[in-house]
Amino acid sequence: MAKKEDSKVEEILNDTEEATEEVTEETIEENVEEISQDSEEASNDKKLEEYMDRYKRTLAEFDNFRKRTEKEKLQTYHRATKDVLEKILPIVDNFERAIGALPEEEKSNSFAQGIEMIYKQFLNMLNESGVQIIEAVGQEFNPDFHNAVMHTEDDSAGENVVVEELQKGYMYKDSVLRHSMVKVAN
Amino acid sequence: MAKKEDSKVEEILNDTEEATEEVTEETIEENVEEISQDSEEASNDKKLEEYMDRYKRTLAEFDNFRKRTEKEKLQTYHRATKDVLEKILPIVDNFERAIGALPEEEKSNSFAQGIEMIYKQFLNMLNESGVQIIEAVGQEFNPDFHNAVMHTEDDSAGENVVVEELQKGYMYKDSVLRHSMVKVAN
Incomplete structure (x- = not known):
């Protein structure tokens, strides 16, 4: 089951990797080369226009990526929180079942009362977590x-x-x- | 305490906002204008060189940002998980205290045995969460x-x-x- 957890984390990493097409030094050079070759016979004016265009598009793309990242980070935080909380619920269920099945005559003993308090602490903790x-x-x-x-x-x-x-x-x-x-x- | 949780989430958002200097449509236009004006009297060659340079630098910056984002997303996941797990620990402590204080003659009653099982389930859940x-x-x-x-x-x-x-x-x-x-x- 520890593996299950790891694979979830892997999944998040993969999500990110998929979403991010890597830009290496080489790709940058290639992009630049490409323009130079494509426009080998074109005028400098045309090259200039093309670079201006590419530059603008890259800036805009970068900006979109930044905005998306902000949202995704918050989503990641909430997703992780939910993942842990989900795992806690079966424990809370069993807690309630045990307390519900407690015979009347045992309810006043100190162990049962201690457990009742821990159960309330548990509910408070869940409440505080949203x-x-x-x-x-x-x-x-x-x-x-x-x-x-x-x-x-x-x-x-x-x-x-x-x-x-x-x-x-x-x-x-x-x-x-x-x-x-x-x-x-x- | 629900506020505390909210402020933690706010904090994450702010972290991101701080790290991301916004690139608006205006900034893009400004950047482009700036070059045009600066080089008003310069040759197209010089302008071209400048655009090539800016374009390259933006691509590289974008790439760095992407790589940092991948890391940060994983960190955010782990941080959120830790935040919830930390809140669970005092419950586990109290569980152990209650079970440890259980009188010998009560250990065999079904309520105590049920609680013992829930405690083990709790430890398993923690273990599975890392x-x-x-x-x-x-x-x-x-x-x-x-x-x-x-x-x-x-x-x-x-x-x-x-x-x-x-x-x-x-x-x-x-x-x-x-x-x-x-x-x-x-």
Whole structure:
């Protein structure tokens, strides 16, 4: 699984490499040579025009690249954050399952109370990292946030309304970290 | 604390903006104008030479920028990952403290065993994300990895050797995620 992580990083590097056609010293020389040869018999005026044109185009291209880079950097930051947070969710699920299954008579012992506090610390940490729980039960079913894995004929709660949450879903800022798995009335 | 997160992201954006001097349409025109005026009385040959030169320099600069961008993107990915992982460590600490304080007679109950399993799942997740525990007890003290917060005169374990670990330290890939807090013999 450590390999999986490495390959993700590789992928990012490759993305970048693909997007960036390398300009070596040689390519620069070639570009210059090319103009010189192409225009061997042309006037200096024409050469001058061609260089002016190439120079302008390169500057513009450079500028576009810079702007794209700014955006991509921020996207990379968020993508990395999401990648780690996604891996944490199954731990949070198990935490909730364990606490939910705790017998009433054990709830007051100090170990159980300690674990309850750690669970809250965990939720705070997720919240501080930009993670929010997706509202489900009682909400209108929305495929952007909910994944309907069960249906019920009983629509006393309303048509197309989420009646049960089978697994919590989470947002990371404006994007879905994990859809919530729900039971829908319809 | 959500603000803290936002400001970190802002910081990344600002880093990028600082590094990228904007090239607008106007700057391009200005650059071109500048040459035209400077060389108003110069021969076309001279202008041509100047454009060739500028063109070459821009291509080279562009190339450097591309290469730097590749590196920076990867750094951004790792930095984001580290930022989240750092926030997880205090949760892991508390987990260990709670499990360590569990009375012997409670260790076999199903809640305690469930929590033990979640703790292991947690360590696996960290490991898969590139996190490794820093070796401490019995190792020679190394300020790159260990933070000495206590000393002991008893050097029966050896001079400058870590005799106790007060808080676990962690590496993320090749960099320290958190130094281990240790007691050193000297």
